[in-house]
Amino acid sequence: MTSPTTGSAAKRVDRDSALPLWAQVLADLRRRLTDDEFTDAFPGELALVDEYRVSRHTVREALRRLRAEGLVVAARGRPPRLAGTMEIEQPVGALYSLFASVEAAGLRQRSVVRTLDVRAxxxxxxxxxxxxxxxLLYLERVRLAGEEPLAVDRVWLPARVAAPLLSADFTHTALYTELSRRCGVSLTKGAEHIRAVVPTPAERTLLGIDDRVAAFAIDRLGEHRGEPVEWRHTLVRGDRFAVTADFTARTGYRLDVAGTLPGPRARLHAAARRETR
Known part of the structure; x- marks a missing residue:
């Protein structure tokens, strides 16, 4: 059965026109973008094929043109997204750098340093x-992806280890890169607690969001050769961030259920393991 939306979109493609079908789809998508029709999400390839009743090749050509114009992001193997609304993905169970994840998503990363000092x-x-x-050395930054705020990042490290970082410029560099280069310290292990929160009014201002958008709060305890060296609290916009996990038939899927916040050398969670047999 054809939905009203599908029928309406299909009528906007004239198969008797001298204009190629991809150009007609492109023109209509441009119009719909201008009319803010895709504020919640941009449709995927198959949805557009169904809407316009055209081939996947036709849709891909229209999306290629939109990507070239900087209006959408449509990478291979990933659904199209409006430019400027790409999610930053972080893997579960891996030590990662938000700096690297932002740049891997094709966005320019920089930070606004709010505080860099030593305190108790x-x-x-x-x-x-x-x-x-x-x-403790304390670093507080607003992390930007492109030109939009992504996260408020607060990090504490023992000053005896991290004092050389006081002279670092963190506007466009990763903490872990500087920690390794200036202090000879690299994280070898970590644990995290991730939860959904409602940001305070001040935090919403820093993140550039209204009261309809929630956030992820990420608490991390990082270790270097068995010694805790980093406590980090990061508040990330819920509309720009996703957590991913992999599973296999051999190892199954590991689901970590939040417990209490970690103390020194303590696990951050209680693990529940589901085996695939």
């Missing part, structure tokens, strides 16, 4: 297995 924080120090008065 008793709560964070305990999480790192340190005395409450231990000096």
């Amino acid at each position: 924080d008793g709560v964070v120090a305990v999480r790192l297995g340190l005395e409450e008065s231990t000096p």
Whole structure:
């Protein structure tokens, strides 16, 4: 059965016209983009094939032109997205850099550094297995993907390890790159707690979102050769971020169910394992 939307779109393609079908689809998609018809999501290839009743080749040519014009992102193996709304994906169970993930998505990464200093924080120090008065290097940044805010990132590291970072320019460099280069420290292990939260008004302002958009809060405890060296709290826009996981028939799928927040050298979660047999 043909939906009203499908029928309406199909009528906008004139098979008797001298204009190629891909050009007609392209023109209609441009119009619909101008009319903000795709504010929630941009349709995939198969949906467009069904809507316009044309071949997949025709749709792909129209999408190729839209991509060349910078209006949509349509990479191989991934659904088309409006330019500027690409999700940043992070893998579950891997040490990753948000810097690298943003650039891998084809977006320019930079940060607005709000704070870089040395201070004491008793709560964070305990999480790192340190005395409450231990000096900690504190870095707070607003992370941008393209020109839009993506995350508010707050990191604490023992000052005895991370003091050389005080002279680093974090507007366009990764923390882990500088930590390795300046301090000789690389993370070898980590644990995370990811949860959905409602940002405060101040946090919404920093992230450039309204009260309809939730966020992910990510708490990370990073270790170097068995010693906790990083506590990180990152608040990421829920409309720009996705978490991915892989599974196989041999190893199954690992689902980590959130428990209490980690203390020093403590696991961040209780694991529930489902085997595929």
